[in-house]
Amino acid sequence: MLDEPTLGLSPKLVTFVRDTIRAIREAGTSVLLIEQNATMALSVADRGYVIEHGRIVHEDTAAHLREDEGLQRLAARPRCGGGGMSTDAAPLLDVRDIELTIGGLHILRGVSFDVQPGEFFTVIGPNGAGKTSLLNVISRIYRPTGGTVTFDGAPLLGAKRSALAGLGIARTFQNLALFEQMDVLDNVVLGRHRLMRSGVLTGAVWFGRARREEAAARRACEPLIDLMGLGAYLRRPIGDLPYGIKKRIELARALAVEPRLLLLDEPAAGMNDDETDELAEWILVAKRELDLTVVMIEHDMGLVTRLGDRSLVLDFGTTITIESPRAAIADPRVIAAYLGDESDDAEDPTTTGNIALKIPKGLTRKAPRTRKGALR
Incomplete structure (x- = not known):
């Protein structure tokens, strides 16, 4: 057996x-x-x-x-360890025929996919494939030149960027964006501001409704901090903490938004293997306990195969395949996109050897193909 x-x-x-x-x-x-x-x-x-x-x-x-x-x-199609996705419901996120051109460069070319409620959907591809640009379209940082994005049945591209949190969409970024002079609790509470209604004046004088809302936000964040295993660091300044803990704090701040859709942009970037394994566990805890749908960009193929239900593979802005993570990394087109074809290997001695054994560590392309003005 x-x-x-x-x-x-x-x-x-x-x-x-x-x-x-x-x-x-x-x-x-x-x-x-x-x-x-x-x-x-x-x-x-x-x-x-x-x-x-x-x-x-x-x-x-x-x-x-x-x-x-x-x-x-x-x-x-593997089921994520944080709970299975729904295969019967309408997609929570539906992306159709996205085109993106910036400064004359064609970044995304007709990218389409959907994400089911409860799914852990991953986006992978070599550097310059358009992964972060795609996430920037979904989170309204970039305005696409064509295509549609629908969230929970409603058009998303017409929404203001500031309205996304209210719709139930939260995002983390590859680079940390924490306030290092503030403590852990204060950083996490920032994620609750979309739920506060006090104005600038009452907030400035710290009176009445503003004080009550701040106290309520802190109470609401305490269980979340416990869920993410941050209780021991509650009053510690961010600047004194290890990088892996800071990544977990950023995740907790995104969860404080109370999202239904969580967008993760390379959450394991800059982390060692032990930190990555630990972060994976906390992501799964959050997904399971908070009933999240997740879209994650990641280079670490071990993390992708461990967490993901399906993978969208991009290369130079076009879709190579959408399938299970393990099927995706076994696809010859995906291997060629990351590591080059046989002719590339013959010319570049750094790519010789066992190609398959390089894949789980991130499929990092040894000799990136050149594209004028390539964007991430």
């Missing part, structure tokens, strides 16, 4: 596991395999069962299941 033996493995190791399972079967041993990688599982199985919400929804020979594209997508 094998329980997801390819979880988190690079494409080459997935192939090794597949071949090993075939050898075990040829030796006369029966195998019961649980696996989210449908392509691998159906390549070694005689029969397959598709389980959804605790029930068997389909069973057939592996050969027939391989021919059913709908069932393959269902079986291949």
